[in-house]
Amino acid sequence: MTTLRRVVVTGLGIVSPMGADVEIAWRNILDGKSGAKRVDEFDVDDLACQIACRIPVGDGSNGTFNADDWMEPKEQRKVDPFIVYSMAAATQAIQSSGVPLDTDAQKERSGVLIGSGIGGIGGIYDASVTLHEKGPRRISPFFIPGRLINLAGGHVSIRFGLKGPNHAVVTACSTGAHAIGDAARLIALDDADVMVAGGTESPVNRLSLAGFAACRALSTGFNDRPTEASRPYDKGRDGFVMGEGAGVVVLEEYEHAKARGATIYGEVIGYGLSGDAHHITAPAEDGNGGYRCMQAALKRAGVSMADVDYINAHGTSTPLGDEIELGAVERLLGDAAANATMSSTKSATGHLLGAAGAIEAIFSLLAMRDNIAPPTLNLVDPSIETPIDLVPLKAREKEINIALSNSFGFGGTNASLVFRSVD
Amino acid sequence: MSDIADRVRKIVVEHLNVEADKVTEKASFIDDLGADSLDQVELVMAFEEEFNVEIPDDAAESIQTFGDAVSFLEKAVN
Numbered sequence: 001m002t003t004l005r006r007v008v009v010t011g012l013g014i015v016s017p018m019g020a021d022v023e024i025a026w027r028n029i030l031d032g033k034s035g036a037k038r039v040d041e042f043d044v045d046d047l048a049c050q051i052a053c054r055i056p057v058g059d060g061s062n063g064t065f066n067a068d069d070w071m072e073p074k075e076q077r078k079v080d081p082f083i084v085y086s087m088a089a090a091t092q093a094i095q096s097s098g099v100p101l102d103t104d105a106q107k108e109r110s111g112v113l114i115g116s117g118i119g120g121i122g123g124i125y126d127a128s129v130t131l132h133e134k135g136p137r138r139i140s141p142f143f144i145p146g147r148l149i150n151l152a153g154g155h156v157s158i159r160f161g162l163k164g165p166n167h168a169v170v171t172a173c174s175t176g177a178h179a180i181g182d183a184a185r186l187i188a189l190d191d192a193d194v195m196v197a198g199g200t201e202s203p204v205n206r207l208s209l210a211g212f213a214a215c216r217a218l219s220t221g222f223n224d225r226p227t228e229a230s231r232p233y234d235k236g237r238d239g240f241v242m243g244e245g246a247g248v249v250v251l252e253e254y255e256h257a258k259a260r261g262a263t264i265y266g267e268v269i270g271y272g273l274s275g276d277a278h279h280i281t282a283p284a285e286d287g288n289g290g291y292r293c294m295q296a297a298l299k300r301a302g303v304s305m306a307d308v309d310y311i312n313a314h315g316t317s318t319p320l321g322d323e324i325e326l327g328a329v330e331r332l333l334g335d336a337a338a339n340a341t342m343s344s345t346k347s348a349t350g351h352l353l354g355a356a357g358a359i360e361a362i363f364s365l366l367a368m369r370d371n372i373a374p375p376t377l378n379l380v381d382p383s384i385e386t387p388i389d390l391v392p393l394k395a396r397e398k399e400i401n402i403a404l405s406n407s408f409g410f411g412g413t414n415a416s417l418v419f420r421s422v423d
Numbered sequence: 424m425s426d427i428a429d430r431v432r433k434i435v436v437e438h439l440n441v442e443a444d445k446v447t448e449k450a451s452f453i454d455d456l457g458a459d460s461l462d463q464v465e466l467v468m469a470f471e472e473e474f475n476v477e478i479p480d481d482a483a484e485s486i487q488t489f490g491d492a493v494s495f496l497e498k499a500v501n
Contacts, residue, residue, distance in 0.1 A: 072440065137468070137477075138468065138472070140465055141464040141465050
């Protein structure tokens with residue numbers, strides 16, 4: 001084994017309900033805007049949950065998302081939207097990083113690790129209907145390659161000539177965090193110098209809304225007040241609101257980034273993983289999985305929870321999960337809980353499933369850059385008392401040098417990332 | 424120019440995102456119009472749907488150019 005190399009983040013890219021531009025999305029988060037609205041492009045009248053946080057589609061100006069800016073219409077037609085979102089976020093991240101990908105040597109030391117929770121579920125649904133109604137000869141040759149989860153990264157590698165590690169993660173709602181953590185390790189272990197890593201998801205369709213509602217995971221009581229539905233830690237919460245989009249970062253070996261004078265958003269100093277070994281959808285009630293996951297990340301980082309200035313919570317706004325995570329964080333903090341700051345940006349973005357961990361890593365890095373903790377929207381009446389500042393309703397300025405981001409997924413799969421600012 | 428040729432050209436232009444004047448009789452889908460082998464399969468499917476015909480796999484393999492497609496479909500439809 002070689003000595004672990006330092007890994008930093010040098011590029012950010014986002015497609016989200018807050019916008020398809022990193023700075024605009026971040027501004028909207030800090031301004032307390034919500035991406036939730038009633039779903040209007042297909043029939044939702046018979047669905048228990050009729051709302052979702054939607055990407056603002058437009059001509060590409062002012063943070064709107066114009067798919068044609070990122071992928072040729074001819075290519076878009078062959079893939080599910082999660083691949084288009086991945087291309088958009090990865091292109092932003094690579095361009096903003098300025099990382100050179102010109103020579104064969106550079107390309108061979110640069111890889112991709114982008115995951116998705118459920119991949120092309122919309123396209124699978126549509127093709128199933130085609131198969132049923134018209135038979136197998138009407139199934140497109142692009143059906144399979146346009147739905148496979150690793151093709152989100154596959155298209156990125158083809159576009160930018162990334163010939164290093166080519167990998168993908170599928171760990172439900174922990175996907176984005178696992179992707180960034182695993183990619184950082186590939187650099188730390190000298191398998192690559194540059195990794196394009198993150199998560200992407202396009203889950204807003206009738207089948208997913210019906211399926212997640214059947215798991216009793218979605219908010220159903222706010223169909224007439226969409227922007228109030230995602231309310232982590234609040235007494236009135238009744239489930240998560242689905243979101244869509246992608247988050248992708250460029251990870252780079254520290255000396256590699258420094259030598260070219262790259263902008264460094266932060267260093268990945270800790271990454272922890274654990275399993276609940278408990279239940280397919282419910283978190284372990286004692287919070288043990290999340291606790292050990294954060295503990296592992298802190299151990300790797302060589303810091304204690306009291307050193308963490310900002311925690312971006314998993315905090316999905318489900319009745320069970322929010323308090324279990326909060327309890328685990330409190331136990332790790334001990335007496336330091338009174339100084340701690342933790343918020344859930346899912347209150348604004350909704351839950352982007354496989355992309356959540358990636359966009360929340362980006363928000364954690366920007367919180368460090370700007371020394372400001374983003375707010376937890378709709379937190380007006382907490383369901384539990386805690387000494388931790390959950391940043392209700394309004395962003396709060398705070399010096400943030402170390403940030404931790406949690407992601408917990410169905411199947412009891414947990415990931416925590418720890419970032420530190422680099423001077 | 425036959426009605427069939429116009430309909431075939433329209434499909435090719437839409438699927439391969441090429442200019443209509445590039446779709447000449449001798450234009451090869453793969454060599455001249457930027458298609459890959461999967462695009463070619465999809466084009467044949469689109470012809471089947473448009474003209475309500477079935478194109479067996481061995482016949483599909485012989486359709487390499489715009490002209491091939493038009494002459495095949497003219498025979499198949501008549």
